[in-house]
Structures are given as C-alpha cells and as structure tokens.
Amino acid sequence: MLFKNAAELVELAEREQIKIAEVMIRQEVKVSGRTREDIIAQMDRNLTVMEQAVERGLNGVTSVSGLTGGDAVLLQKYIKSGKALSGHTLLDAVSKAVATNEVNAAMGTICATPTAGSAGVVPGTLFAVKDVLNPTREEMIEFLFTSAAFGFIVANNASISGAAGGCQAEVGSASGMAAAAITEMAGGSPSQAAHAMAITLKNMLGLVCDPVAGLVEVPCVKRNAMGASNAMTAADMALAGITSRIPCDEVIDAMYRIGQTMPSALRETAEGGLAATPTGRRLEKEIFGNKAKAVK
Amino acid sequence: MKYRSAFDIIGPVMIGPSSSHTAGAARIGRVARTLFGRQPTKAEIYLYGSFAKTYKGHGTDVAIVGGILDYDTFDERIPGSLQLAEQLGMEIVFSVEEAVVDHPNTVRIKLFDDDKEMELVGISIGGGSIEIIELNSFALKLTGEHPAILVVHNDQFGVISKVTYLLAQHEINIGHMEVSRKEKGKMALMVIEVDQNIDQNLMDEIAQLPHITQVIKMVD
Numbered sequence: 001m002l003f004k005n006a007a008e009l010v011e012l013a014e015r016e017q018i019k020i021a022e023v024m025i026r027q028e029v030k031v032s033g034r035t036r037e038d039i040i041a042q043m044d045r046n047l048t049v050m051e052q053a054v055e056r057g058l059n060g061v062t063s064v065s066g067l068t069g070g071d072a073v074l075l076q077k078y079i080k081s082g083k084a085l086s087g088h089t090l091l092d093a094v095s096k097a098v099a100t101n102e103v104n105a106a107m108g109t110i111c112a113t114p115t116a117g118s119a120g121v122v123p124g125t126l127f128a129v130k131d132v133l134n135p136t137r138e139e140m141i142e143f144l145f146t147s148a149a150f151g152f153i154v155a156n157n158a159s160i161s162g163a164a165g166g167c168q169a170e171v172g173s174a175s176g177m178a179a180a181a182i183t184e185m186a187g188g189s190p191s192q193a194a195h196a197m198a199i200t201l202k203n204m205l206g207l208v209c210d211p212v213a214g215l216v217e218v219p220c221v222k223r224n225a226m227g228a229s230n231a232m233t234a235a236d237m238a239l240a241g242i243t244s245r246i247p248c249d250e251v252i253d254a255m256y257r258i259g260q261t262m263p264s265a266l267r268e269t270a271e272g273g274l275a276a277t278p279t280g281r282r283l284e285k286e287i288f289g290n291k292a293k294a295v296k
Numbered sequence: 297m298k299y300r301s302a303f304d305i306i307g308p309v310m311i312g313p314s315s316s317h318t319a320g321a322a323r324i325g326r327v328a329r330t331l332f333g334r335q336p337t338k339a340e341i342y343l344y345g346s347f348a349k350t351y352k353g354h355g356t357d358v359a360i361v362g363g364i365l366d367y368d369t370f371d372e373r374i375p376g377s378l379q380l381a382e383q384l385g386m387e388i389v390f391s392v393e394e395a396v397v398d399h400p401n402t403v404r405i406k407l408f409d410d411d412k413e414m415e416l417v418g419i420s421i422g423g424g425s426i427e428i429i430e431l432n433s434f435a436l437k438l439t440g441e442h443p444a445i446l447v448v449h450n451d452q453f454g455v456i457s458k459v460t461y462l463l464a465q466h467e468i469n470i471g472h473m474e475v476s477r478k479e480k481g482k483m484a485l486m487v488i489e490v491d492q493n494i495d496q497n498l499m500d501e502i503a504q505l506p507h508i509t510q511v512i513k514m515v516d
Contacts, residue, residue, distance in 0.1 A: 001297065025302075028303075032301060039302075045309075046306055104312030104313050107312050107355060111310075112309075112319065112424055115422065115423050116315040116319065147306060148306045151305035152305050155299040156297045160305075162316070214354060215313070215354070216312065216354065270350050287353075
C-alpha cells in the first residue's frame with residue numbers, strides 16, 4: 001500500500017507533485033498487478049454507468065413501492081424556471097444526485113460510490129461541475145479515482161456501511177469523497193482536497209441510518225441531495241482557503257467511534273428514527289401489510 | 297486492510313437498491329453456488345441482524361437467490377430470481393432469525409441436491425464487499441475476490457506440506473492461506489488463496505494425496 005491515511009496520501013501527492021487521482025491509480029496498479037490502461041478502462045465503464053443512471057433519473061422513474069421517483073424532474077423544471085434561490089450548479093448537483101438514487105430505488109443499474117444508498121453524491125456533483133469546469137473525459141475519470149482514494153481511507157480506517165456506522169458512514173463518506181474530488185478538479189491542492197473532505201465529514205457526524213420500511217428510499221434519496229450540496233459548499237470553502245481545525249484523519253476516526261456507539265435501532269434496522277415515526281410505520285404497513293417481518 | 301482496490305469504493309456496478317443488502321447478498325449467494333459446484337435443488341436461507349429486519353425492502357432475498365442462480369451483481373434478472381428459481385425447480389426456504397450475531401449483515405445458506413449438502417455463513421461488510429466466515433462448520437475467511445482452493449483433509453502432520461509442494465511444482469503462488477480444524481486429529485480445512493487459476497489436473501492430483509477428503513475450487 002502506498003498510503004493508509006489522508007496524511008500519508010497528501011504527503012505523497014505533494015512530495016511527488018502529482019494529483020491524488022494519480023496516487024490512487026499507481027496504488028491500484030501496484031496492488032492488483034493489472035495494467036494502467038486496464039484500470040482506467042474499468043473506471044471509464046463505471047463512469048458510463050453513472051452517466052446512464054443520471055440520464056434515466058432525469059427522465060423520471062418511480063420505485064416499486066411508489067415512495068420515491070420524479071423529484072429530479074421537478075427540480076430540473078424549477079431550475080429552468082429561473083426562480084431558484086441557490087446557484088444553478090448547486091441545484092444541478094442536487095438534482096443529478098437525486099436522479100441517481102431514484103434509479104437505484106427503482107432497482108435500476110447504478111455504480112456504488114461507495115455504496116448504493118449513497119450512489120448519487122459523487123456522480124451528481126461530477127456531472128454538475130462538469131458544466132462549469134469543462135473537464136476532459138480523462139479528468140472525469142480522475143475525479144472518480146480521487147473519490148476512491150478518500151473512500152478507501154474511510155473504508156479501511158472507519159466504515160462505509162450504514163449497518164455498521166449509520167448514514168454518516170454512507171452519505172457522509174460519499175459527500176467527503178465528492179468534496180475532495182471537486183476541489184482537486186477545480187485546481188485545489190491535495191492538502192485543500194483533504195480539508196474539503198474533513199469539513200464535509202464533520203458536518204455529517206452522527207447522521208443515523210433509519211430507512212422507512214427498510215427501503216433505500218426515505219430518507220436516503222433526499223440525504224443524497226443534502227450530501228451533494230454539502231460537498232459543493234465544503235469544496236468552495238476549501239478552495240477559498242478555509243482549513244479544518246481538526247485534521248481529516250481525526251475526523252474519520254471520530255466518525256468511526258460515533259458509529260460504534262450508535263444504537264442498533266439507528267443502524268439500518270428500520271427500528272428507530274424516521275422509520276419509527278407514525279407515518280414511517282404507516283407506510284411500512286401499506287407497503288408490506290402486516291407480514292413485514294414474518295417468515296416467508 | 298479490508299478494502300484493497302479503488303473498485304471496492306467506486307463499484308460494484310449493480311442492480312439497486314443496496315450495496316450491502318443487495319450486491320453483497322448476491323455475491324455471498326454466488327460464492328455459495330461456486331463452492332457447491334452446480335445448481336442445487338434446494339436452498340435454505342437464514343437471515344440475521346439487519347438482513348433479517350430489512351431484507352424485503354432491500355431485495356436481499358431476490359439477490360441471494362440470484363447469486364445461487366450464478367447471477368452477477370448487475371444481472372437484470374435479479375429482481376425476478378424467485379420466479380426463475382421456481383421455474384428451474386429449485387426449492388427455496390427463507391427463515392428470519394432473532395439470534396444476535398457478531399456482524400449485522402449475516403446470512404447462513406444451506407444448499408442441497410440428491411448427492412450432497414453444504415452450509416456456509418457469509419457477512420456483507422459494506423459497499424458490496426463480503427467475507428465467508430464459516431463453511432460446513434469450519435471457521436475461515438474467504439473474500440471471493442481471488443482464485444482459491446479449499447481442501448478438506450485429515451488433521452495429520454505433513455498433509456499441508458504435500459499440498460503446498462504440489463502447488464509449488466506447478467508454479468502456483470499462494471497469496472493467503474489458513475488452516476482450521478474442529479478437533480485435534482480429526483477433520484481439518486485448508487483455505488488457500490492463489491494468484492493463478494488452478495486447472496482440473498492439479499485439482500485431481502491434490503485430491504489423490506493421502507488424507508485428503510475433498511478439494512473445492514473457487515474461481516476468481
């Protein structure tokens with residue numbers, strides 16, 4: 001392994017004067033034994049899956065349960081009306097994140113980033129900043145490798161599983177990964193990318209995983225919207241020169257320890273939080289009847 | 297390190313809605329199928345923890361059965377796998393368990409046909425990555441990400457060295473290896489993860505060694 005935490009990743013990238021994406025690609029070559037071309041081609045295919053999912057979601061989908069779908073379409077219409085209060089890029093990122101997760105909820109094909117429940121944030125922000133920064137296809141692939149590098153650190157030092165660490169481990173990680181990648185694509189340094197990740201994740205600490213009826217729909221789709229806007233804001237803050245007082249690795253460690261002390265009811269068991277609200281319970285009953293937990 | 301590749305993070309490409317409860321579940325089912333070696337006529341599936349509580353919403357049931365039918369995580373037949381299994385004459389029994397287990401996403405799968413039965417326990421550790429932690433009541437750790445052979449043998453001195461010697465002669469490099477047994481001197485299991493695929497001839501050679509009961513291949 002070339003790096004095992006954010007400090008080592010930033011140090012290596014700055015010493016070699018290469019992008020974080022390049023460190024991740026070199027590590028992948030080293031660990032997998034595959035060629036660079038092969039690895040980049042695989043990431044290119046994943047990028048295509050993401051593009052297709054966003055496109056499908058923007059055309060409107062509905063999940064099997066009927067709980068989610070169509071919000072990406074509403075948001076795009078609203079952006080086009082010219083009345084939006086938030087900036088165009090921010091809302092575009094939000095709508096594309098929502099689009100991806102609506103496709104996921106409809107059991108469509110997506111690329112997990114780092115998980116399926118949080119699959120909207122990275123592509124949502126990528127395809128929104130694309131219209132501002134006009135990256136090449138190679139630079140878009142690099143965006144995914146930069147995201148992967150930070151996700152890799154979280155996965156190995158903390159968790160990317162909602163069942164283990166709550167939503168902070170899923171949408172929180174995705175949002176941090178996206179913030180770092182946006183920062184690097186916009187010309188920020190490796191150190192600024194790590195600050196963007198830290199600022200983002202700090203704002204996600206403690207977020208619970210409480211899916212209504214156990215479905216990856218409510219509140220997951222809207223949490224991806226929030227994850228995308230959080231990533232955009234944190235990237236802009238880092239690019240403005242704002243730093244996180246708590247280093248990135250310590251924020252990741254704090255997230256891990258919060259996850260360990262989080263009660264099981266709030267870790268993807270559909271027993272607490274929004275899942276346990278009167279409306280959450282009513283929706284569960286409507287979808288599954290009374291046999292939700294019976295033996296099949 | 298649990299995660300080794302960029303594609304563990306940006307990936308897998310999969311049918312929604314959950315990487316751990318859908319894609320990971322499909323992968324565990326598919327490893328079970330691979331270890332069984334053919335399509336079983338019956339599968340018993342026991343769900344624990346978060347798998348037990350939310351399997352319906354996540355499609356964990358259709359994903360595991362899809363995996364047992366040898367479908368990959370992105371196979372669009374997954375949502376309809378229960379009907380497909382029925383058409384293929386595979387009996388499926390689900391059981392939702394109350395028992396508290398170490399990992400929140402745990403499943404026990406038993407596969408049967410007229411000639412044999414097999415039982416394994418898999419956990420889905422996040423982002424679609426999995427580990428098989430028990431096979432026919434042997435504790436082990438198998439990720440399914442590398443080619444591997446599983447050798448059931450009598451717990452006697454020299455058996456391990458004979459197997460590894462054969463691998464060396466065929467220039468097969470071992471990446472990870474572990475040995476477990478239920479009781480001293482009785483049945484034991486070697487799990488050998490290797491860098492190259494192992495052909496049938498070598499499998500047969502290993503099976504013919506003294507004290508070897510069974511050799512199972514796990515392809516990448």
